Amino acid sequence: MAFGTDIGIDLGTATVLVYVKGKGIVLKEPSVVAIEQTRKQILAVGEEARRMIGRTPGNIVAVRPLRDGVISDYEVTEAMLKYFLGKVLGKRVFFKPRVVVCVPSGVTEVEKRAVLDATYEAGAKQTFLIEEPIAAAIGAGLDISRPVGCMVIDIGGGTTDIAVISLGGAVVSESIKVAGDKFDEAIIRYIRKKHSVAIGERTAEELKINIGCAYKKPKVETMEVRGRSLLTGLPKTITVTSEEMLLALEEPVSAIIEAVHRVLENTPPELAADITTTGIVMTGGGSLLWGLDKLISEKTGIPTRIADDPVSCVALGTGKALEALDVLEASLIKDPRVR
Template identity: 65%
Template sequence: MQYADIGIDLGTASVLVYIRGKGVVLKEPSVVAYDRDTEEIKAIGEDARLMLGRTPGNIVAVRPLRQGVISNYKITEQMMRYFIKKAIGRRIHRKPFIAVCVPSGATEVEKKAVEDATRLCGARDVKTIEEPIAAAIGAGIDITKPCGNMIVDIGGGTSDIAVISLGGTVVSTSVKVAGDDFDEAIVRYMRKKHNLLIGDRTAEDIKIKIGSAYPRAEDDYMDVRGRNLVTGLPKTVRVSSEETEEALREPTSQIIEAIHSVLENTPPELAADIADRGIVLTGGGALLRGLEDLIYSKTGINTMTAEDPMTAVAIGTGRYVEFIVGYHED
């Protein structure tokens, strides 16, 4: 009989699906395009992302998850059903065991919403796992030892900061500042500094290509197209990475504050472990250039990014499934 036990990283920006024995088999944007009049879904995932900001009035492209939490239950369920089916195909003989990660600050009601939506997708059993624990497992950290590890998981909608020891979270916080807020900060900056109106996709492009959280030795430049707010006509502006550092100062400093507050509440023995072992960054937001340097300059603790920060949570969720399922089958 074929097994297909699944780990899902249900993120604000993208959904990753991990299948036991196969690894991460699917990574798609968590965007759904639907017709507002008929409520018929037109596209899901990458196809829907391409429609963001480019649809006629009756078709809307939405993200059914906001800040790591379900904001549109019905659409989330349909999106998850589509991704699970796409990941495992039709050759499944029994219902899968599914582990889904949730932000560490999620309430019981929010966790229940995720569990219910997953059950409706045909899960045999559902387990929710906190994002920092999944991220730590995915980053290759042995969380079962009595030793402090600090994880900073910067996703699309939330940043989860936690100190983990003996397989559990000792101190944690979840702030609703992450990749999406970096994009919004760039949109605001372009409007204020250059009188240029740009969309979220362009802002994300700027962040990926030249975005920086810390001053760099050499500046990178990029030509950005948008609408001039004075004339209303299209306009191109040359933007430097130094400007992105200025634009991103507010959201990055909020993440630094959250790291500080977790360190302040960490028991001294574990704080000594963290000073020794360093801070590990995971999540798509960890790819922002200069973030390691910024955290090091503000905390004095060596900071490194996981090998594949984008998939760390999905891999960790999947390995957690393997551990739980293996444990049940023994």
């Protein structure tokens, strides 16, 4: 059963996707772990743990071990990876897999080492790291091996990675810690300030998905949400509009637009000319924010489109990288340790 020996992991701040060579994406679960604090025991991982966020008793905490695209809790990340690898490989754990993990383009050497170590401890034979925008471009079906510039904006949960890619590598790239999580935080702040109501992360995410927008919608949409009144301390139901969402999300959206401008300003003229023809491709769950592609296109003057399956692009890219390790040698960050 050799097929279980190559695995691609999109180790995201919000979601972990696992790609198995020959099978495709076999696992997609939230990057959440529920821990019993007194005994330091892991109670649940993934979707089961996500359902516990904001609803646990004092001795149980639901934590997200990755923040802003990097590991914030090493031991919990290792336990989470072990759990997911065990779920994917089942009883074939004695086949130590080769693993490709994607990381944001701006990670430090220390952060890279943390990912490599966590993957080894979770049971990998050999680990390669690939930068998120490169994996996203491969997953979106772009041919990055040609001497033609293509631009990718990958908006995940913790980071937005923007890169201009040519000949299999990133020519200009930038990673900013403004993405899906910051969208949620901006919505929570806005509702608190405007309506004097406190809402949780999950409610903010539902607002973002259902009526959130980065561009004025032709028709105003509304959604009822429940939270806690800051004035009375009692539960309260309010109606929020898509126009309010536009105002709430203005700051994080502007930060992404500015980062796109900076990357374009630093792009060599020949590649910039290519991009005006090939356009910008958006990937990641954050790219699904209504009207964001339209806004980027308007602000840059470059045609912008969302990839076919934006959420899975990075995982598909890591999977395809597994199948072309020799071709992508220049793009992969290798570790000398082999077990």
